[in-house]
Amino acid sequence: MTMEEVELCFPQLNTSCWKTKRPLSYTVPIYLVLSFISLLTVTLNLLVIISISHFKQLHTPTNLLLLSLAVSDFFVGLDMLFQIMLINGCWLLGDLMCTFYAVFDHTVASSSIAMMVLISIDRYVAICDPLHYSTKVTPRRVTVCVSLCWILSFSYSVIVLKDALKQPGRYNSCVGECVMSCDIIHQFTDIIVVFLIPITVVIVLYMRVFVVAVSQARAMRSHIAAVSLERSVKVTVKKSELKAAGTLGVVIVVFLICICPYFCVTVTGQDTSVSASSVTFVICLYDSNSCLNPLIYALFYPWFRKSIKLIFTLQILKPGSCETNML
Numbered sequence: 001m002t003m004e005e006v007e008l009c010f011p012q013l014n015t016s017c018w019k020t021k022r023p024l025s026y027t028v029p030i031y032l033v034l035s036f037i038s039l040l041t042v043t044l045n046l047l048v049i050i051s052i053s054h055f056k057q058l059h060t061p062t063n064l065l066l067l068s069l070a071v072s073d074f075f076v077g078l079d080m081l082f083q084i085m086l087i088n089g090c091w092l093l094g095d096l097m098c099t100f101y102a103v104f105d106h107t108v109a110s111s112s113i114a115m116m117v118l119i120s121i122d123r124y125v126a127i128c129d130p131l132h133y134s135t136k137v138t139p140r141r142v143t144v145c146v147s148l149c150w151i152l153s154f155s156y157s158v159i160v161l162k163d164a165l166k167q168p169g170r171y172n173s174c175v176g177e178c179v180m181s182c183d184i185i186h187q188f189t190d191i192i193v194v195f196l197i198p199i200t201v202v203i204v205l206y207m208r209v210f211v212v213a214v215s216q217a218r219a220m221r222s223h224i225a226a227v228s229l230e231r232s233v234k235v236t237v238k239k240s241e242l243k244a245a246g247t248l249g250v251v252i253v254v255f256l257i258c259i260c261p262y263f264c265v266t267v268t269g270q271d272t273s274v275s276a277s278s279v280t281f282v283i284c285l286y287d288s289n290s291c292l293n294p295l296i297y298a299l300f301y302p303w304f305r306k307s308i309k310l311i312f313t314l315q316i317l318k319p320g321s322c323e324t325n326m327l
Contacts, residue, residue: 009090009176017176020089027087033284034084037291041077044294045070051307054316057326058303061142062122066297068146069115073290075108080287091178095169098178102164103157110153112290113198116255118145120205123249127209156193160186195263202252210249247300251293258289303327 010016048070052058082101085091091098122142126133164170164180171179180186261282297304303326310316310324 009092013175015175017090017174020087022088030087031084034080034087034287037284037288038077038080038084041080041287041291042074044291045074045077047308047311048294048297048304049074050311050316051304054322055303055307055324055326056322057324058307059139061137061139062119062126064139064142064146065115065119065122068149069112069119069293072108072112072115073293075104076112076287076290079105079108083283083287086178090176092176095172098172099161099164099168101178102161102180103154106157106160107150107154110156110194111150113194113259114149114153115146116252117198117201118142118149120202120209120252123209124205128212160189191263195259199256199259202256206249206252213246247296250300251296254292254296255289258285258292262286
């Protein structure tokens with residue numbers, strides 16, 4: 001075997017792509033970091049999925065949104081396994097799997113952003129219209145909205161990647177490559193539909209939530225000493241909603257910090273493939289957001305810490321464990 005053959009993705013093919021030449025001091029840390037993030041993302045989000053799905057007391061509209069976000073983040077963790085494979089510039093699974101990966105990746109990314117929009121709407125109604133929250137935001141309506149978001153995300157991905165679906169590998173210049181259409185129309189559509197519109201909605205809604213939350217907090221501090229027992233109960237409910245808004249606000253801020261650099265790179269027209277060294281950090285930052293969400297829950301939500309303890313001690317396997325008091 002010659003030195004030239006060693007550098008090919010498929011040494012037996014003359015049309016094979018060349019492997020990206022990088023020193024081990026660069027590739028090994030990247031492999032380790034992405035593998036660690038992938039494993040941690042899958043594990044933590046699986047804990048969120050099990051917790052909310054198993055314990056009936058956690059079946060609230062807000063938690064159903066967190067459940068859908070955890071499912072999306074779980075798939076991001078699995079998606080990172082494909083990205084790890086592409087670090088050396090070689091795709092070994094064929095053109096059909098490349099197309100499937102592209103649709104899967106696009107759908108998961110779109111649905112994750114859609115969940116952030118729904119979470120913002122949920123907190124907006126809870127804080128700005130608390131008297132009608134229980135009638136406007138019901139588990140059934142949330143389930144319908146979440147289902148629609150996943151269906152629309154998948155449909156949008158199919159429409160955007162329709163040419164690749166008709167002819168897998170049509171954009172590949174050699175065997176072992178996995179690229180999709182990167183024309184200006186595709187990039188512009190993604191930036192508008194997947195980034196600018198949803199992020200604008202999220203920011204506007206949470207700015208409104210922040211203003212109302214601050215005014216409510218001031219009102220509660222001013223009247224806390226004079227309220228009656230009945231009023232105190234109402235204030236406690238408001239405080240719980242404000243705390244939930246604050247926690248989910250942290251989730252959204254972290255999300256914006258992680259996602260904005262990725263789309264900024266896209267806007268500038270740089271290569272956004274995971275094999276490009278110029279955007280490796282941006283890709284890691286984008287993917288790490290899916291790992292950070294469960295860590296935020298563990299920091300701010302006592303029910304999540306309690307559920308983790310019950311899961312690892314196998315208490316959830318006992319009959320009637322789904323009725324456990326988690327709050």
